[in-house]
Amino acid sequence: MRSRLLKSLILFPLIAVPVVSAQELENLRIEGPVHISEGSTAYYSVFALFDNGREYDVTLDCDLRLEPGLWASIGPFADVTAAEVEHSQSESIRAKYSSEFGEANAELTIGILDLDSDPGHALSFDGQDDLVRVNKSSSLEPTEALTVECWVKGSGGNQHAVLVRKADHADAGFVLRWRFRGDSRVYFQLGKHNLNDEIWVVNPIPNSEYEGEWHHFAAVYSVAENYARLYVDGELAAEEVGYGLLENTGDLYLGSFSGTEGFLGQIDEVRIWSVARAQEEIRCAMHRSLEGNEEGLVGHWRMNEAGGQTVNDESPFANHGTLGQNAESDSADPLWVTSDADIRLPPGDCTVDCGAIIRLKAKCRGGRLVAKLMTNLDAGDIVSFDNGGDRKDAEVDEGGRARAVWREQSGVHAVHVVGCEQFVETANCRE
Ligand SMILES: [Ca+2]
Numbered sequence: 001m002r003s004r005l006l007k008s009l010i011l012f013p014l015i016a017v018p019v020v021s022a023q024e025l026e027n028l029r030i031e032g033p034v035h036i037s038e039g040s041t042a043y044y045s046v047f048a049l050f051d052n053g054r055e056y057d058v059t060l061d062c063d064l065r066l067e068p069g070l071w072a073s074i075g076p077f078a079d080v081t082a083a084e085v086e087h088s089q090s091e092s093i094r095a096k097y098s099s100e101f102g103e104a105n106a107e108l109t110i111g112i113l114d115l116d117s118d119p120g121h122a123l124s125f126d127g128q129d130d131l132v133r134v135n136k137s138s139s140l141e142p143t144e145a146l147t148v149e150c151w152v153k154g155s156g157g158n159q160h161a162v163l164v165r166k167a168d169h170a171d172a173g174f175v176l177r178w179r180f181r182g183d184s185r186v187y188f189q190l191g192k193h194n195l196n197d198e199i200w201v202v203n204p205i206p207n208s209e210y211e212g213e214w215h216h217f218a219a220v221y222s223v224a225e226n227y228a229r230l231y232v233d234g235e236l237a238a239e240e241v242g243y244g245l246l247e248n249t250g251d252l253y254l255g256s257f258s259g260t261e262g263f264l265g266q267i268d269e270v271r272i273w274s275v276a277r278a279q280e281e282i283r284c285a286m287h288r289s290l291e292g293n294e295e296g297l298v299g300h301w302r303m304n305e306a307g308g309q310t311v312n313d314e315s316p317f318a319n320h321g322t323l324g325q326n327a328e329s330d331s332a333d334p335l336w337v338t339s340d341a342d343i344r345l346p347p348g349d350c351t352v353d354c355g356a357i358i359r360l361k362a363k364c365r366g367g368r369l370v371a372k373l374m375t376n377l378d379a380g381d382i383v384s385f386d387n388g389g390d391r392k393d394a395e396v397d398e399g400g401r402a403r404a405v406w407r408e409q410s411g412v413h414a415v416h417v418v419g420c421e422q423f424v425e426t427a428n429c430r431e
Pocket residue numbers: 119120121122268269302303304339
């Protein structure tokens with residue numbers, strides 16, 4: 001899970017009316033926004049409802065907390081400056097009020113989101129002929145290195161179902177497939193298919209493990225380093241030795257190949273890079289939106305248009321895609337759907353300046369593992385901590401500090417700073 005800092009969640013009473021009449025307290029109600037964005041300020045009020053139908057604002061007189069955990073106890077006028085919250089996760093505002101008229105509790109579930117980078121929308125493909133076509137462009141034809149990535153919520157489709165394809169039948173190119181020859185596993189293919197001169201990088205895990213949920217797939221190719229790799233959710237899943245210079249001259253297709261090889265499911269946030277992205281870069285950026293000017297970014301289709309016949313490429317090359325066979329409404333148009341792919345973090349610098357890190361400390365108490373970092377980094381920079389593969393992002397504060405917390409831990413843990421493996425600390429979480 002990734003964690004973020006919620007700054008300045010303030011509980012602020014709007015009106016306080018003294019309770020004077022003799023009556024029975026019946027219920028308590030919290031009023032306030034049910035979605036708040038990270039770093040924002042939110043105001044909540046609590047109303048006591050009485051059996052005679054009256055209600056009073058009792059915000060000033062009740063106990064309020066942001067749950068879960070004791071890490072973010074808040075009350076009227078309390079300014080929470082460093083409460084750790086899990087992004088895009090539900091939290092609760094709890095209120096407790098007791099008086100001579102009785103006692104009552106209330107709870108309001110809220111979602112803490114980075115609304116600015118909400119993944120918004122995706123496209124749903126019918127497994128038959130639905131497609132997005134991007135006309136051929138030299139900007140999408142790197143020869144030395146390539147990274148293709150997308151978020152996928154798959155259900156099935158044709159035995160050759162295409163996620164991203166830039167390879168004509170006769171020509172060389174690359175294909176990221178949901179299935180190939182009926183084998184329901186993700187394939188990254190490179191080379192000249194019709195000449196049997198190609199390589200396949202095949203995920204060993206079957207798609208049945210992924211169906212119906214969003215997962216991130218990234219295919220990476222490097223001539224210089226002589227590898228082709230497939231990453232699933234930021235983990236290396238398969239690797240083959242390289243192929244030689246890439247060739248591809250066809251149009252780019254998403255969801256099917258010109259109306260055949262149809263994929264059944266949803267695709268979101270397709271990115272193509274003219275560089276071989278490192279695993280840390282993939283992991284760092286997969287949950288983030290991009291600025292659009294990242295080095296090597298040559299195609300970036302966010303699919304947040306939510307309607308119409310065009311998928312905008314938000315890279316500098318503006319290779320926009322068209323839904324279906326043409327720019328009119330047609331039977332090969334995929335459908336716009338709301339997306340809950342986890343791409344909610346704001347853009348961040350995915351290269352870590354290890355020289356700016358001063359010290360890492362890790363401690364565990366009561367199953368609660370805390371990693372603290374002292375740095376010379378700028379406030380707002382993002383650093384990632386790794387606890388045996390369980391990663392958390394943290395924002396550097398004004399003092400150059402960042403921290404991450406894992407709960408319910410046991411045994412010995414080694415925590416390191418992602419991208420700066422020389423900074424590693426162990427902590428013992430005894431049972
Ligand atoms: Ca999207």
